[in-house]
Amino acid sequence: MARIMSGVQPTGNLHIGNYLGALVNWVRLQDQYEAYFSIVDLHALTGRPEPAALRHAVREVAIGVLASGVDPERATVFVQSHVPQHTELAWVLTCLTPLGDLNRMTQFKDKSQHQPDNINTGLFTYPVLQTADIVLYRADRVPVGEDQEQHLELARETVRRFNHVYGETFPEPQVVKSSAPRVMGLDGESKMSKSRNNEIGLFETADETMLKLRGAKTDPARLRKTDKGTPEVCNIYSYHGFFTGEVQRAAIATGCRSAQLGCVDCKKLLAQNLEVVKGPIRERAAVLREQPRRLEEILAAGAHRARAEAEKTMVLVRERVGLGAPRS
Ligand code: SF4
Known part of the structure; x- marks a missing residue:
């Protein structure tokens, strides 16, 4: 090996x-x-x-x-x-x-x-x-x-x-x-890093993550919910690439482009999908800390x-x- x-x-x-x-x-x-x-x-x-x-x-x-x-x-x-x-x-x-x-x-x-x-x-x-x-x-x-x-x-x-x-x-x-x-970090400008204060912590609760996501950068050209967005330039959409299944991701992209999906709802979906991964890790970590x-x-x-x-x-x-x- x-x-x-x-x-x-x-x-x-x-x-x-x-x-x-x-x-x-x-x-x-x-x-x-x-x-x-x-x-x-x-x-x-x-x-x-x-x-x-x-x-x-x-x-x-x-x-x-x-x-x-x-x-x-x-x-x-x-x-x-x-x-x-x-x-x-x-x-x-x-x-x-x-x-x-x-x-x-x-x-x-x-x-x-x-x-x-x-x-x-x-x-x-x-x-x-x-x-x-x-x-x-x-x-x-x-x-x-x-x-x-x-x-x-x-x-x-x-x-x-x-x-x-x-x-x-x-x-x-x-x-x-x-x-x-x-x-990328939540600021969408540099690599995710604790020292740049732009990170989504692995052990954070779902609520803590959602709070951070609320202030996170999205498509800069999408100022109002009624504006049509471009998911490819959106940092939040890049996270969906890691944590969201293909079918839901396609629906998000369509909803964003047609302005049917707002950024807050898009971020909530991401927070849910993140929690599917982070939740069990957080629980196992708590056991180890004990x-x-x-x-x-x-x-x-x-x-x-x-x-x-x-x-x-x-x-x-x-x-x-x-x-x-x-x-x-
Ligand atoms: S709907 Fe989602 S992908 Fe589209 S701009 Fe908002 S956060 Fe980004």
């Missing part, structure tokens, strides 16, 4: 962008691959979160991953910082990565603009740690959204460089395209499996690059 590796950041509460972009795919991929799924808390440090908030976010994301259907018996689910080999390998790869390669990463520029008071070195070398995350498990496949494709290309380049300098060691990871590469010991055990077992696999790689890497074995 080919091996797959993917990570999700514990930044704020999970939203449907995380769900569609990562978790839905993880549930599917766990049956097709030997899967390593990580909550990448070391990456989250680049945003300098409050320590208590980070710990809380790690737990909540782990709960979300499991409540969404990832099975810890089938997939290895773990927290990145519980496997110290990630940072060790990241340093080895940092020493192989030309500055110019990192300078080309557009995400660094985007993130720097987003946190101008905290442009730290970790933000710049983030893609190297991401490469370490992947190659530490010698993963053949990596599911990525379109905004991560540049980082994956860097990872592949780094693998080629390592194999060229030190001898064949890592497989070149291949992209598995995400089925929902980009989920069992903190069980969550700890699942993550400890995942970290144990991940560390064993990571150490196998690091024994080889240390030997290849000329480092001594660590003292036990």
